[in-house]
Amino acid sequence: MSNKLRAAIIGSTGYGGVELIRLLLAHPNVEITSVISSSSAGAPIAEGFPHLNQIMVDALDGIDVEQMKQKADVVFLATPHGVASTLAPQLIDAGLKVVDLSGDFRLNSGEVYEQWYKHKPADPAYVEKAVYGLSEVFADEVKDAEFISNPGCFPTATLLGLIPLVKAGWADLSSIIIDSKSGVSGAGRGLSLTSHYSEINENFLAYKVNKHQHTPEIEQVLGRVAGEDVVVTFTTHLVPMTRGILSTMYVNLKEKHTEEEIIELYKQYYEGRRFVRIRPQGNWPATKHVWGSNYCDIGFSLDARTGRLTVISVIDNMVKGAAGQAIQNLNLMMGWEETTGLTFSPVYP
Ligand SMILES: NC(=O)C1=CN([C@@H]2O[C@H](COP(=O)(O)OP(=O)(O)OC[C@H]3O[C@@H](n4cnc5c(N)ncnc54)[C@H](OP(=O)(O)O)[C@@H]3O)[C@@H](O)[C@H]2O)C=CC1
Numbered sequence: 001m002s003n004k005l006r007a008a009i010i011g012s013t014g015y016g017g018v019e020l021i022r023l024l025l026a027h028p029n030v031e032i033t034s035v036i037s038s039s040s041a042g043a044p045i046a047e048g049f050p051h052l053n054q055i056m057v058d059a060l061d062g063i064d065v066e067q068m069k070q071k072a073d074v075v076f077l078a079t080p081h082g083v084a085s086t087l088a089p090q091l092i093d094a095g096l097k098v099v100d101l102s103g104d105f106r107l108n109s110g111e112v113y114e115q116w117y118k119h120k121p122a123d124p125a126y127v128e129k130a131v132y133g134l135s136e137v138f139a140d141e142v143k144d145a146e147f148i149s150n151p152g153c154f155p156t157a158t159l160l161g162l163i164p165l166v167k168a169g170w171a172d173l174s175s176i177i178i179d180s181k182s183g184v185s186g187a188g189r190g191l192s193l194t195s196h197y198s199e200i201n202e203n204f205l206a207y208k209v210n211k212h213q214h215t216p217e218i219e220q221v222l223g224r225v226a227g228e229d230v231v232v233t234f235t236t237h238l239v240p241m242t243r244g245i246l247s248t249m250y251v252n253l254k255e256k257h258t259e260e261e262i263i264e265l266y267k268q269y270y271e272g273r274r275f276v277r278i279r280p281q282g283n284w285p286a287t288k289h290v291w292g293s294n295y296c297d298i299g300f301s302l303d304a305r306t307g308r309l310t311v312i313s314v315i316d317n318m319v320k321g322a323a324g325q326a327i328q329n330l331n332l333m334m335g336w337e338e339t340t341g342l343t344f345s346p347v348y349p
């Protein structure tokens with residue numbers, strides 16, 4: 001019998017689930033023992049996903065907590081919002097480690113969750129158990145966790161781009177504007193009018209303006225880092241590409257700093273953290289620079305005329321924004337080297 005950690009994946013026919021399978025197949029310490037589907041239990045995996053036909057389990061399992069308890073040590077939930085809120089507590093009570101990729105346990109307040117997600121909130125006792133897995137920032141808490149709430153894709157890019165500045169007290173907290181763009185895989189595999197080819201091809205649009213569910217997540221974490229309430233303006237856009245998020249953030253500085261000082265601040269904050277790469281002056285990241293990888297690349301421009309700093313941060317939404325960060329958190333939880341199974345380079349061109 002193998003002594004690898006046994007992993008189950010729920011939501012496995014969605015983009016997040018399929019990306020977890022791809023990455024876990026290359027993880028030296030993990031064996032996928034159950035691939036779970038609410039809609040296609042019993043179907044052969046290779047039928048829907050020919051690119052995964054080397055996977056060791058043959059058929060999709062259904063959602064059965066007792067079976068998961070027998071088959072797995074850790075369960076990844078890659079399900080739509082509103083599913084993990086009832087499923088994760090059952091898995092935790094069964095003694096399983098849980099990593100939830102949805103938004104169900106990210107927000108401290110049930111009222112705020114309901115307002116932005118339009119779903120019934122999870123039991124607060126379990127929300128309290130969940131550790132917010134922004135790996136580079138909260139690694140110390142992740143290390144002791146049994147239950148991870150994986151950050152949203154936009155918040156991952158945005159928070160990694162803002163936190164060093166906010167933590168240092170250099171940002172005018174009333175001035176933060178975030179302008180984010182995502183590839184279409186961010187919307188999941190389900191069909192929708194906005195993501196079908198003739199609607200999004202050769203098109204570029206803003207959506208959920210001032211109403212995006214990631215706004216309170218960004219504000220909650222910035223507020224926690226700053227030690228005071230923070231509100232932001234956050235606008236999301238859909239770009240006709242498959243993967244990638246680029247967040248452009250505009251911040252007024254409280255006092256004068258040079259670009260060199262800002263770059264040094266970020267380098268020090270992320271020292272030793274392999275997945276955050278800080279760009280030199282005049283060098284800005286593009287989504288292709290991180291495509292298919294767990295990296296977050298961050299670049300800067302300080303406008304001497306306005307005193308305003310522009311921060312540009314990119315990730316692959318499927319990897320650092322979802323499955324990659326989930327595995328990074330598992331590595332930390334298990335006491336393994338943080339980068340285990342994630343050291344692959346971006347795909348280019
Ligand atoms: N796409 C992205 O870039 C990111 C996604 N996320 C989050 O990860 C989660 C999954 O996203 P994504 O993979 O894109 O979504 P998809 O829509 O592609 O996949 C979700 C999967 O969940 C399963 N599912 C649907 N309804 C239910 C249900 N009622 N009970 C159990 N399972 C259900 C389905 O699989 P099946 O029919 O096989 O059960 C479905 O394929 C979401 O919460 C999303 O917000 C987070 C960060 C980034």
Ligand SMILES: CC(=O)N[C@@H](CCC(=O)OP(=O)(O)O)C(=O)O
Nearest residue numbers: 101102103152153182183186187
């Ligand atoms: C392009 C697109 O539609 N993106 C989705 C991101 C959803 C997602 O992945 O949500 P979580 O990160 O919160 O789980 C959106 O804007 O709602």
